[in-house]
Amino acid sequence: MILMSKxxxxxxxxxxxxxxxGVKAQHADETFGRNRIQYKSFDWxxxxxxxxxxxxxxxxxxVAKEAIQYLESxxxxxxxxxxxxxxxxxxxxxxxSIADLQQSNVGLNRNxxxxxxxxxxxxxxxxxxxxxxxxxxxxxxxxxMSELLVNEMMFGGSLRDMFxxxxxxxxxxxxxxxxxNYVAYGWNEEMDDxxxxxxSSKRVNRALRLxxxxxxxxGQSVWNYIVxxxxxxxxxxxxxxxxIIRNEERSxxxxxxxxxxxxxxxxxxxxxxxxxxxxxxxxxxHDSIQLTKQKRHQVTFTTVKISPDGKSxxxxxxxxxxxxxxxxxxxxxxxxxxxxxxxxxxxxxxxxRMPSSA
Numbered sequence: 448m449i450l451m452s453k454x455x456x457x458x459x460x461x462x463x464x465x466x467x468x469g470v471k472a473q474h475a476d477e478t479f480g481r482n483r484i485q486y487k488s489f490d491w492x493x494x495x496x497x498x499x500x501x502x503x504x505x506x507x508x509x510v511a512k513e514a515i516q517y518l519e520s521x522x523x524x525x526x527x528x529x530x531x532x533x534x535x536x537x538x539x540x541x542x543x544s545i546a547d548l549q550q551s552n553v554g555l556n557r558n559x560x561x562x563x564x565x566x567x568x569x570x571x572x573x574x575x576x577x578x579x580x581x582x583x584x585x586x587x588x589x590x591x592m593s594e595l596l597v598n599e600m601m602f603g604g605s606l607r608d609m610f611x612x613x614x615x616x617x618x619x620x621x622x623x624x625x626x627x628n629y630v631a632y633g634w635n636e637e638m639d640d641x642x643x644x645x646x647s648s649k650r651v652n653r654a655l656r657l658x659x660x661x662x663x664x665x666g667q668s669v670w671n672y673i674v675x676x677x678x679x680x681x682x683x684x685x686x687x688x689x690x691i692i693r694n695e696e697r698s699x700x701x702x703x704x705x706x707x708x709x710x711x712x713x714x715x716x717x718x719x720x721x722x723x724x725x726x727x728x729x730x731x732x733h734d735s736i737q738l739t740k741q742k743r744h745q746v747t748f749t750t751v752k753i754s755p756d757g758k759s760x761x762x763x764x765x766x767x768x769x770x771x772x773x774x775x776x777x778x779x780x781x782x783x784x785x786x787x788x789x790x791x792x793x794x795x796x797x798x799x800r801m802p803s804s805a
Contacts, residue, residue: 489547491540498522498533503541510577510584511541517585518592525593528630530683531600537592538572548576586632594627600686621655622695625666626686634671642668643722646715655711672714677703767791 493502494515501518503511518539526532542548573591577584601618628638641664645651654665673681681702688698696707703710750763761774772786 495536499537499539501539501541505543507541507543507577514539514541514584514588518588521589521592525589525596525630528679528682529596529600530687531596533596533599537595539588539591540572540574542574542576545576545578548574589631590627593631594624597623597627597630601690618689618695619655620658620662621666621669622689623666624663625668625670626682628663628667629670629674629682632667638664638667638671639721642718643725646718647722651715668718669711669714672717673703673710675717676713761785765789 489504491502491504492508492511493500494511495501496515496519499515499518499522501511501515573595575584575587575591578587601623632638641661645654645665650657657665670682673685684702685695685698688701689695692698692701699705699707699710705713747765750761752761754760758778759774759776761772764771764773769789769791770787771784773782773784775782
């Protein structure tokens with residue numbers, strides 16, 4: 448009995464030691480064997496509120512204060528929509544620029560732990576770079592907070608919940624990322640334009656297998672349809688059933704009384720009808736003035752400007768940080784690359800404001 452007691456104390460001390468190291472020596476834990484080059488250090492200050500700790504540096508006191516007030520003003524709406532209240536305060540790290548965020552070691556492992564290349568554990572903080580525009584900043588804040596809460600809800604905040612979810616819960620990307628998108632933005636023009644084009648193409652047949660940004664937009668559109676047809680309360684009912692029975696399609700059947708396949712047929716018909724109404728108000732653009740088609744989904748057109756004489760158009764393409772500026776003649780269709788630069792980044796925030804055109 449004495450030997451068992453000593454063993455228990457030794458295990459308890461080891462666990463406590465690991466916890467202390469994780470909290471007090473976060474820099475070492477985040478950067479061990481996986482450092483980014485840092486060109487400057489950050490002198491962090493912070494504001495705290497009922498639900499958030501917001502860290503900032505430099506002359507961002509006013510921005511940080513307004514940000515935490517905005518997050519608190521949206522907190523009840525988001526948690527009510529999800530039907531979930533977080534286990535602990537959320538930490539927000541506010542960077543003055545995307546360049547600062549990209550060199551930070553705080554979020555080197557993102558906001559999840561990976562075990563054996565499969566299991567992901569949620570960490571209760573998010574990082575955000577101020578984009579220089581207040582509206583964009585608020586949108587990013589909303590999305591980051593929504594994404595974290597959705598992941599914490601689905602995959603757990605306690606160690607026991609994390610292990611249970613990692614074994615039993617395997618949710619598709621459209622479901623998780625789409626939930627975060629809808630909770631943050633509800634209906635918006637980007638989602639509406641995207642899904643109307645999707646349902647009128649052959650790609651709609653693999654809509655639920657799309658990845659990254661497209662998966663988020665598909666999921667957002669599915670939730671938007673569910674809310675339009677069945678009401679907002681359906682969101683937290685489906686999410687909470689999913690946590691219990693570990694299957695999103697069965698949760699939808701139980702909550703809405705509609706088989707998942709039928710729901711997706713109804714979703715397609717809903718947006719197809721909307722697309723037909725919208726097309727009646729538009730004139731199709733001639734192929735001769737269409738910009739270069741890109742096959743890679745990571746490519747984003749960031750800026751488009753028409754020349755004063757109306758004879759050419761300049762546009763910028765950003766491929767995960769690496770950009771190209773091209774000028775296309777509207778008379779003969781010839782394109783010329785006039786500028787290129789930047790570097791691709793993997794699983795980091797991309798600077799889409801560069802380059803800018805006048």
